[in-house]
Amino acid sequence: ETGVTQTPRHLVMGMTNKKSLKCEQHLGHNAMYWYKQSAKKPLELMFVYNFKEQTENNSVPSRFSPECPNSSHLFLHLHTLQPEDSALYLCASSQVPANYGYTFGSGTRLTVV
Amino acid sequence: GDSVTQMEGPVTLSEEAFLTINCTYTATGYPSLFWYVQYPGEGLQLLLKATKADDKGSNKGFEATYRKETTSFHLEKGSVQVSDSAVYFCALRSQGGSEKLVFGKGTKLTVNP
Numbered sequence: 001e002t003g004v005t006q007t008p009r010h011l012v013m014g015m016t017n018k019k020s021l022k023c024e025q026h027l028g029h030n031a032m033y034w035y036k037q038s039a040k041k042p043l044e045l046m047f048v049y050n051f052k053e054q055t056e057n058n059s060v061p062s063r064f065s066p067e068c069p070n071s072s073h074l075f076l077h078l079h080t081l082q083p084e085d086s087a088l089y090l091c092a093s094s095q096v097p098a099n100y101g102y103t104f105g106s107g108t109r110l111t112v113v
Numbered sequence: 114g115d116s117v118t119q120m121e122g123p124v125t126l127s128e129e130a131f132l133t134i135n136c137t138y139t140a141t142g143y144p145s146l147f148w149y150v151q152y153p154g155e156g157l158q159l160l161l162k163a164t165k166a167d168d169k170g171s172n173k174g175f176e177a178t179y180r181k182e183t184t185s186f187h188l189e190k191g192s193v194q195v196s197d198s199a200v201y202f203c204a205l206r207s208q209g210g211s212e213k214l215v216f217g218k219g220t221k222l223t224v225n226p
Contacts, residue, residue, distance in 0.1 A: 043202070045213065090157070097212060099145060099164065099206075101147045101162055104158065105156050106155050106156045107155070
């Protein structure tokens with residue numbers, strides 16, 4: 001139990017599908033993050049939310065749409081993805097300020113076919 | 114901008130060998146420094162941290178010392194085990210900056226029996 005729960009753990013979707021990834025944290029943190037981890041590439045920060053407000057969007061394509069309804073929940077809505085979007089998507093949370101670093105979830109392994 | 118450089122992997126060791134994974138950083142002021150570990154199929158877990166110069170972080174036999182003069186935070190363990198096989202990430206959080214952590218590219222460690 002890491003305190004940050006991601007569902008589903010694995011997802012296979014077609015390029016025309018719409019799906020959503022869910023992240024929930026039970027740590028009382030006020031910041032949440034989406035990262036993309038692809039094979040042989042560095043971790044890529046996608047989005048940052050502080051107190052439910054998006055504070056960073058690292059030029060992520062619009063086919064990825066985040067949603068943060070409250071400080072405990074974070075979603076990543078996916079539509080018309082490409083095969084190169086296949087990756088491990090990691091959610092993390094932290095206090096504000098993040099003096100103690102982040103707590104990560106176990107990730108969702110996404111395969112786009 | 115702030116950055117983290119860690120040694121290229123992969124690193125392969127025999128059980129009970131001594132481990133060093135080098136990490137250097139570029140940042141203004143006094144960032145907080147972290148080591149994360151990622152086991153196969155999992156998210157990142159915080160291994161240890163240090164928040165000021167000369168601090169030593171330690172956990173599970175791993176140690177790292179915050180060296181301001183050499184801008185380094187090298188990870189060490191005196192005797193590795195097969196169960197230490199994982200990918201290790203060095204990261205920093207800027208002093209007084211955003212909540213963003215800056216990660217190194219990761220170093221894959223394999224320990225053979």
